[in-house]
Amino acid sequence: MDFRIEKDLLGEKEIDKSAYFGINTKRALENFELPGKIVNLNLIREIALIKKAAAMVNKNLKELNKDKADAIIKASDEIIDGKFDDEFKLSAFQGGAGTSTNMNVNEVIANRAIEILGGEKGDYNLVHPLNDVNMSQSTNDVYPTALRIAAIHLIRRLSTSLADLQDELQIKENEFSDIIKLGRTELMDALPMMAGQGFGAYAKAISRDRWRIYKSEERLREINIGGTAIGTGLNATNRFAYEITDIIQNLTGLGMARSDYPMDGTENCDVFVEVSGLLKSLACNLLKISNDLRLLNSGPKGGIGEIILPEVQAGSTIMPGKVNPVIAEMVGQVSMKVIANDTAITMACSAGQLELNAFTPLIADCLLESLELLDGAVIIFKEKCIKDIKVNEENCRKNLERSTAAAAALVHYIGYDRAGKVAKMALKENKTIKEVLYKEKILSEEKIDKIINPYELTKPGIPGK
Template identity: 55%
Template sequence: MSRIEKDFLGEMEIEDEAYYGVQSKRAAQNFMVTGVSISSELIHALGVVKKAVTTANMNLGYLGKEKAKAIIQAAEEVREGKFDDEVILDSVQGGAGTSINMNINEIIANRALEILGYEKGDYDRVHPNTDVNMAQSTNDVIPTAIRIATLRKIDGLIEATNLLDKRLIQKEEEFDDVLKMGRTQLQDAVPIRLGQEFGAYRKTVERFIDRIKEVRNDLTEINLGATAVGTGLNADPKYIELAIKELRKSTGLKLESTDNLIDGTQNTDIFVEVSGRLKTFASSLSKIANDLRLLDSGPKAGLNEINLPAVQPGSSIMPGKVNPVIPEMVNQASFQVLGNDQTITLASEAGQLELNVMVPVIVFNLLQSINILTNVNRIFAEKCIKDITVNKERCEEFVDRSVGVVTALNPHIGYAKACEVAKKSLREDRPVKEIILEEDIMDEEKLSQILNPVEMTEPGIAGKQLLPKEA
């Protein structure tokens, strides 16, 4: 069974059970691009927006109560996810999101008709544009919904990042007494504690939490009521106030009207800013993953200073091989976020005059990046960081064998003498400490104090007391 719907381009046959209508089906046929549907977060946010604006229009007397209540119920059902499958559009499309907006409008109109006891498609009674889209434009509805969806997803991202931070703090404390060799340019440098390395990772994560919270506040300014170009055409000023009040009540978010609706309609730089923070964090996560893969390398022919948890067999041909698959996943996910940021930047730059028509690809990539990092943080925290163990003897062996410890002796024996000791240590493959004692350069008590793990890995403390005094 089917029904015939029409728009100003002509008629089209629509499946009778479908809640979407002619404009949705036409758009679905036009934009078969990625094969990825509109994100559920955006769909649900649009349901929230439609409920708020309809409530405002009803309270101001622009919509009759019976019709408005049916639209409000339908919009609430969209928010609850009951009609996700009726959004039939590809994520990448032309029209600045008009197709997404109309898909939602048609779903709500047809569901409202059903609630009122009428047939789907009977738009003389409830119209997708006239009634559901009253006092709105795609150009204020879609940006508002994007902000709501992004805010909600960021809250989930912060929660997941806090979990990663917690796991790193635990490892920082657990490994605080493990002395190992620090490396610069992948060459031996000076000793460091493994807990200090994890503390640096933790600091990176905490910086991101602060940064994303900061930019989150800028997303609370919305342009609802701007309509087509930001002038508020067809929108009662009281409607704007009432609609935003309803949005705050429905979402629990501290939303407020931007002080310049024209700016809020044509510019998308806030999404570039958010994406930039995500990109920065993704690059840091990838660096941490790189470090863990190096520290875990081996187990016999690599560094093997730490053990990453074994989560699955690593080879289809080599028995017993285990790969660092979680850090590898973190790397690849980070690359995707970096690529998404480039797309968002280009799309934002491509805006022209009073509107940026590239909004669909912006929200597609932005929400994907947030989803990716949210999932990555949880997986990284629970399937990798949480169960990392250390090979303490291996770390100590590298320190004993390395000439890097000689750097700590520079203030006491001079750079030239330290170089001689370093060269002899490398040439004869003997520990620095053994050579120092053999050549009577320093007594064992003082040497032990200087080469104490805490002395070598903390600025100052007792080490200053050991420095030779000038005559």
């Protein structure tokens, strides 16, 4: 293997000649040699976009010559397009508040720009990772700005997916609007309801989540780019700060705005806690809905069996014919992971000290992972579960008839205590509420039929009036 030698203040390192990263990335690869997760590529691409924007501004300000700036811009575009994804293998869990990731991008852009200008990788006299690519920037304004942009793009994707899920739940609400079933509270028989009403309640919950998450984008639009290391703006002019914000707006198509107090955006991460909290709210709703569906689907013979989830794969290596509710289970696990990520984000954001939060890599990894996981899970949930759910009308009718749910309709006519005795008698004699009322002649048959009308029991008002 051929090597080039690169130097920094700590000494020298051999770098594979084919590599576009440099000595800073090499040291980080050695220092944070952890298994598993690498830096989210959405973050990498948004950092590259900021580098492109900075080069455009510095060219306009005559701080970079045209050829050098254009080479940086072209190299940044190639990273944005995913051409150099293999050059970004740093662990997601790294010290330094994201400095290693910022340097990784700086070095890859610099070495690719050097190539574009006809030089050899590592010849930083042509394009320098810090002096040129990182000009007028710091990790501490680049990294949080890139994270906000990446999060907004994913929020928009998730919002669209949630709108589609809401639509599908509302379709089911209408499809099952005339199927009556037993409603339950605390897992016990409660009152009659329409099967569609249950899906309507799910749709309302997802509607709230969709709106909350969509609006959370507003919290992320304020960026601290141009604030450099601690938000005071040292080494970046006001003109640079305003121009790069305008260019970021144009490149992203997002309504990003320069913070009126960049030190705030550099050291305080509460916005990410707020957004993550809204993702946790969605996760709680998805977990609840997926658990409901698993419960109502239980059986098919030994459980509730009131709904039928789509069969998507065999469920057991030893029990022939068994099919498990695997899509709902996947959604539940994603939800649990998002809730766990929210805890990590909360702890990381609160662990910041003075003018910087050293734990932004953990915040970035958890937030972007939660957004990606939720988007994927919501799409699969809609397509492979909700879309093809069926209702077992026969089981719904049997379960309702065997219950004492109709006893609540009698309270206005015979009082709570007497209605309770009727319910107890029905359970003891294995009869329906109607049969007990007929037998005991508590009310006229005409009145009983009018009161114990299950369809009336699913609406507001006093049944039979």
